[in-house]
Amino acid sequence: MKLAGLLDKMLAIARRDLLTAIRYRIGFLVGAAGALAELAAFYYLSRAVGPGFRPDGVEYFPFLLVGTGLYTFLVVGINAFLHIVQEAQQTGSLEVLMTTSTPAPVLVFLSAMSAFAGNTLQLLFYLGGGLLLAGSLPASPNIPGCIVIFGLSVVIAVAIGILAAALQLAIQKGSALVWLLGSGIWFMTGTLFPVTTLPKPLRLLADLIPITHSLKAMRLALLQGAGFFSLGTELVILALFSCVLLPMSLWIFSSTLRRARLEGTLSFY
Amino acid sequence: MDSIVLESVSKIFRHRPALFNWMGRERGGETRALDNISLTVGSGRVLVLLGPNGSGKTTTLKLVSTMLLPDAGHVLVEGADTRTRPNQVRKQVGFAIANERSFFPRLSARENLDFFAALDDVPRSSRAEWIQATLERTGLVEATDTLVMKFSSGMYQRLGIARALIKQPSILLLDEPTRSLDPAAANHFWNLVRELPEQGCTVMLATHSFSEAAAVGDSVAVLHRGALAASGRLSGDVEELRAFYFQATGEMDETMELVTPRW
Numbered sequence: 001m002k003l004a005g006l007l008d009k010m011l012a013i014a015r016r017d018l019l020t021a022i023r024y025r026i027g028f029l030v031g032a033a034g035a036l037a038e039l040a041a042f043y044y045l046s047r048a049v050g051p052g053f054r055p056d057g058v059e060y061f062p063f064l065l066v067g068t069g070l071y072t073f074l075v076v077g078i079n080a081f082l083h084i085v086q087e088a089q090q091t092g093s094l095e096v097l098m099t100t101s102t103p104a105p106v107l108v109f110l111s112a113m114s115a116f117a118g119n120t121l122q123l124l125f126y127l128g129g130g131l132l133l134a135g136s137l138p139a140s141p142n143i144p145g146c147i148v149i150f151g152l153s154v155v156i157a158v159a160i161g162i163l164a165a166a167l168q169l170a171i172q173k174g175s176a177l178v179w180l181l182g183s184g185i186w187f188m189t190g191t192l193f194p195v196t197t198l199p200k201p202l203r204l205l206a207d208l209i210p211i212t213h214s215l216k217a218m219r220l221a222l223l224q225g226a227g228f229f230s231l232g233t234e235l236v237i238l239a240l241f242s243c244v245l246l247p248m249s250l251w252i253f254s255s256t257l258r259r260a261r262l263e264g265t266l267s268f269y
Numbered sequence: 270m271d272s273i274v275l276e277s278v279s280k281i282f283r284h285r286p287a288l289f290n291w292m293g294r295e296r297g298g299e300t301r302a303l304d305n306i307s308l309t310v311g312s313g314r315v316l317v318l319l320g321p322n323g324s325g326k327t328t329t330l331k332l333v334s335t336m337l338l339p340d341a342g343h344v345l346v347e348g349a350d351t352r353t354r355p356n357q358v359r360k361q362v363g364f365a366i367a368n369e370r371s372f373f374p375r376l377s378a379r380e381n382l383d384f385f386a387a388l389d390d391v392p393r394s395s396r397a398e399w400i401q402a403t404l405e406r407t408g409l410v411e412a413t414d415t416l417v418m419k420f421s422s423g424m425y426q427r428l429g430i431a432r433a434l435i436k437q438p439s440i441l442l443l444d445e446p447t448r449s450l451d452p453a454a455a456n457h458f459w460n461l462v463r464e465l466p467e468q469g470c471t472v473m474l475a476t477h478s479f480s481e482a483a484a485v486g487d488s489v490a491v492l493h494r495g496a497l498a499a500s501g502r503l504s505g506d507v508e509e510l511r512a513f514y515f516q517a518t519g520e521m522d523e524t525m526e527l528v529t530p531r532w
Contacts (some may be wrong), residue, residue: 005390012387016373016380023375023416092371099334100388101360101436107388261338264282264302264331 006110009102014114021118035126042068043133055194058223062138065130066219067191073123074157074211075182080115081108081161082174089168089269098266104257105162105250112161116154138223145221145231152238153214159245160210166249166256172269181211190215210241271345272440272471273310273333278342279303280328280495302328304495305342310473310488313466317482317503318475319514320492326475327367329492330442333473334364346440360390363438365429367445374418378409378428381417382435389436400435407431408457422449430458441465443474447481459484479514483507491517 021028046061055063085108088094098104131137160181168174188198188206195206195216206212217234220226228235260266280303303325310316318326331337332344335355343350349357372381382400391399404410407427412420417428426449433441443462447455462485465472476482482489483505490500491514499517503510515522 008393009387012384016376016384019380020373020375091374092366093373095331095336096364096366096371096385096432097388099336099359099362099364100385101356101390102388103356258338261336262340264280264328264337266336 006106009106010110010113013110014117017111017114017118031122032125035122036129038068039065039126039130039133043130056219056224058219059134061130061134062223063219064192065127065134066222067215069123069126069130070153070215070218071186071189071191071211072126073119074153074214075178075186076119076122077112077116077154077157078161078164078181079178080119081112081158081165082168082178084108084111084115085165085168085174086269089172089267092267095267098257098261105253108162108165108253109158112158116158138225140225141223142221142225142227142231145226145228146218148235149214149217149221149231149238152235152242153211153218155242155246156210156214156238159242159249162249162253163245166253169253169256169260169266185209185211188212210238210245213237213241270312271309272312272314272347273316273473274343274345275306275308275329275332276343276345278306278332278339278344280325280332280337281340301495303332303339306492306495306497307342308490308497308500310471312471313469314487315462315466315472315474315485317486317489318473318492319477319479319482319489319510320498321477321518321520323494324492325495326492327444330364330444330473330475333440334362334442335359336364360436361438362440362442363433363436364442365426365433365444365446367448370425372417372425372428372432375416377414377416378404378420378431379413381428382431385432386435391436399437403431403434406434406461408454423451423454426450427454427458430461439470441470441472443472445476446474447476447478455481479507479511483510489513493518 042064043061046059046064049060051059053060085094088097097107100107160177164174164177166174167177188195188202189209189212190206195203195212198206213234217231217238220231220234279301282300282302284298284300306325306329308316318329320326328337332339332351333346335351335358338352343352345351346358347361349361351358373384376384379400382403383396386396386400387393401410401413404413407430409424409427409431412424417425420428426446430443430446433443447458450458459481462472462474466487472485474481474485483503486503488500488502489510491498499513501513511522
């Protein structure tokens with residue numbers, strides 16, 4: 001597929017999502033209000049805990065800010081894949097979309113990219129608002145490192161999202177995977193407190209979750225200004241997860257889609 | 270040359286009961302939706318699929334569109350097998366499905382068509398002009414900038430036809446296209462379908478309406494319980510088609526009872 005054609009499709013999908021979001025005016029405002037309330041809650045929680053608690057050597061509020069902001073960004077992004085397939089099944093547009101000239105994996109990928117673009121704005125708004133509330137900016141953040149970590153984390157989230165979409169097509173219950181991510185494992189990824197406080201078996205499990213490494217690396221790069229050498233282990237782990245998960249998820253999605261076409265279950269939900 | 274070829278095609282839908290179905294009455298099993306069907310549609314011709322509910326009309330259309338894949342046999346569209354070259358098939362086929370709500374409700378008619386046109390590789394330079402022309406052809410020009418969530422059933426149906434036409438397909442699949450249209454709009458639509466073969470477009474249309482079939486079709490295939498019961502050329506005579514249909518399916522023509530006095 002030519003790049004110009006791909007960009008044209010990307011723009012069409014982004015335009016659809018933007019127009020739909022704008023026209024759900026109340027939903028947009030409620031989302032912004034929810035983020036502000038969350039920021040305020042974490043700010044007062046960190047004040048209640050007091051300045052003595054410095055997880056991984058940083059102040060608690062910035063620690064919380066990066067953890068909750070990035071975790072929410074990734075899980076909402078993963079959920080976007082599921083939501084796209086679920087909504088298309090319910091409205092009946094999935095079958096129509098699958099008969100356009102755009103291959104299904106490309107379509108799902110572009111739709112999720114559009115969702116990630118929207119979520120990135122929300123993440124910047126959340127982090128910016130939080131840093132303003134904290135009244136201080138990180139001293140010497142490693143911005144190129146943050147960008148690399150962010151990119152690798154998005155690739156991993158895309159892969160998990162595609163798996164959720166495949167699960168939705170296969171058993172119409174992709175939400176189970178997102179629920180597991182959203183509520184089942186959040187406490188193991190170091191979102192609210194350092195992973196080092198967990199018992200050893202859970203620490204080992206936490207190491208198998210890619211988001212744990214995303215959060216750890218982002219805190220190191222953004223809050224402590226760690227260089228690429230110090231970030232090495234985490235970057236290698238994230239790159240390995242990306243290289244394995246993305247092709248695997250695309251293969252599983254294509255196989256599931258083919259099976260749904262054979263069984264006639266594309267529009268089941 | 271034949272644009273659409275179905276060679277000994279069978280399609281079976283297998284039903285698996287829910288995992289924990291101890292209390293329910295759901296059972297597994299299978300439905301043979303199409304059984305060893307073979308038919309062809311010549312380039313620039315209009316084939317009408319007639320048959321009662323559940324006879325396999327929509328399944329046939331879905332197989333041609335690649336929405337479904339056959340369990341046995343081959344479906345060839347302009348020479349491309351739907352199983353091995355689905356992307357090539359999708360570039361050729363426009364499908365107006367019976368589901369009216371398969372649009373993005375908070376986008377206008379123009380915005381919906383623009384979205385699908387982009388996915389179907391309609392060149393950006395000619396897209397706006399072609400969308401406008403298609404909206405005019407389908408009688409939706411006054412609703413161009415109306416959000417589709419405010420559309421009536423008939424307007425949804427017209428938009429579905431517009432969406433299928435927007436990619437200028439060489440093959441157009443229509444599933445009960447006039448189901449929600451008023452008589453004038455249906456007549457307008459039939460004129461539109463009759464013009465398509467002149468532009469090189471092959472049409473496959475599924476309907477229950479004898480009038481529609483006689484008005485637009487060159488030939489007819491009667492499906493009954495997943496099998497091809499009969500096929501033939503159409504003369505445009507509705508009564509002749511009605512007789513042909515009931516003879517092929519073996520069903521009772523109850524409308525005859527309504528006009529035949531019972532003493």
